[in-house]
Amino acid sequence: MAPVLGAERGSSAASAAVSEAVVGADSRPHVGLNALLLSQPGSYRAAGISGYSAGLLAHLPEAAPRYRFSAWLPARHPEFAGIEQHLPSWSTDKVVARIAWEQLALPFAARRARLDLLHGLAFSLPVLAPCPMVVTIMDMSFAIFPQFHPRSRRLYLSLATRLAARSATAVIALSENTKRDACRILGIPAQKVHVVPCGVSERFRPLSAAERAAFRERHGLGPYIYYQGTLEPRKNLVRLIQAFARLRRQGLTSHKLVIGGAPGWGFEEVYTEVEWQGLEDSVLFLGFVPDDEAPYWYAAADVSVYPSLYEGFGLPLLEAMACGTPVVAADNSSLPEVVGDAGLLFPAEDVEALAESLGSLLEDEGRRVALAEAGLQRSRSYSWWKVAELTAAVYSQCLG
Numbered sequence: 001m002a003p004v005l006g007a008e009r010g011s012s013a014a015s016a017a018v019s020e021a022v023v024g025a026d027s028r029p030h031v032g033l034n035a036l037l038l039s040q041p042g043s044y045r046a047a048g049i050s051g052y053s054a055g056l057l058a059h060l061p062e063a064a065p066r067y068r069f070s071a072w073l074p075a076r077h078p079e080f081a082g083i084e085q086h087l088p089s090w091s092t093d094k095v096v097a098r099i100a101w102e103q104l105a106l107p108f109a110a111r112r113a114r115l116d117l118l119h120g121l122a123f124s125l126p127v128l129a130p131c132p133m134v135v136t137i138m139d140m141s142f143a144i145f146p147q148f149h150p151r152s153r154r155l156y157l158s159l160a161t162r163l164a165a166r167s168a169t170a171v172i173a174l175s176e177n178t179k180r181d182a183c184r185i186l187g188i189p190a191q192k193v194h195v196v197p198c199g200v201s202e203r204f205r206p207l208s209a210a211e212r213a214a215f216r217e218r219h220g221l222g223p224y225i226y227y228q229g230t231l232e233p234r235k236n237l238v239r240l241i242q243a244f245a246r247l248r249r250q251g252l253t254s255h256k257l258v259i260g261g262a263p264g265w266g267f268e269e270v271y272t273e274v275e276w277q278g279l280e281d282s283v284l285f286l287g288f289v290p291d292d293e294a295p296y297w298y299a300a301a302d303v304s305v306y307p308s309l310y311e312g313f314g315l316p317l318l319e320a321m322a323c324g325t326p327v328v329a330a331d332n333s334s335l336p337e338v339v340g341d342a343g344l345l346f347p348a349e350d351v352e353a354l355a356e357s358l359g360s361l362l363e364d365e366g367r368r369v370a371l372a373e374a375g376l377q378r379s380r381s382y383s384w385w386k387v388a389e390l391t392a393a394v395y396s397q398c399l400g
Helices: 012-025 049-063 095-112 151-167 176-186 209-218 237-249 268-277 294-299 315-322 335-339 351-363 365-379 384-399
Strands: 030-034 068-072 083-086 117-120 133-137 170-173 193-195 224-228 256-260 283-287 303-306 327-330 343-346
Touching (some): 095 117, 117 384, 133 151, 170 176, 170 384, 176 193, 224 294, 237 256, 237 268, 237 351, 294 315, 303 315, 315 335, 315 365, 327 335, 327 351, 335 343, 343 351, 343 365
Parallel strands (some): 030 117, 133 170, 224 256, 224 303, 327 343
């Protein structure tokens, strides 16, 4: 059955008519997903929450055919076959407008669509809803590292996540660590929280030696270390720059450090540290990396590094491993769950340990090869299809 698209903004009567017609033709349980934080492909915001939302929506219809799915999105996404797509009744580009729509309009939209279950894909749920609900908690960084969030974001996430966790029939966490943090901080019973790790897209794959060489030549690069992620204080990039500077001063590497990712909140200190260390010619900032380019940047690197102070999952590590690139990661939060024994771990606040981990791996090609193979094998146990299957199993428990 082809997806039925919801009415455009302002056409509530038409939307209701569509919903009535579909209900009469399809008796499967109807699951709605609030995906208003989904970005268009190619957008600099297409990471984190948006990447999770896109991976789940792309695979739910095939992985869980017993359910009918509707999603509320900020714009049409033709790649989500089998999802009935609806636009909100007013623009939700502004944070306040989105929150207002979720709390005031979404409950009525859910009632019109005759939902059997509503899934909030990122932290929040409407306070009032006509059906059982599920919420995904991406991480608890706003509570554990409040200094790394603007005050308004911290206050909103603290309130919204607590209310959603209480009203949800089930909570999805992206890692065992996030589950423990959420249960401890929010007082959620452990049996209410289901761990569903992220998946990795098939476009992340190793390159041949010839492909690696051609990519580097095209960008005027020799060997390099790669970081992928938003530029913000929680990502611990200042210590990465300091560790890289130590390696350069000791003559232990001629590699460049390539940093891919859009500037986030508080990004300025990263550029300041590069200038302070005199590394302007050794550190390359790519800015936002489009989806179709990211696999090449991972796969052509000798090492991928992820020094974050806290993560709900750590998808860049999984993407790097799927590209056959050995990884060095901080030993906190969910990151050891993702890496397992397929990479090197270091204490996140120890610059010397980070420098030693990078240096030892860059000097030992045999170890890089072994870890690259281990990471590649480990990454194959993660897929968005599996994410969709496990998520559908949560829906099944909620609906009985």
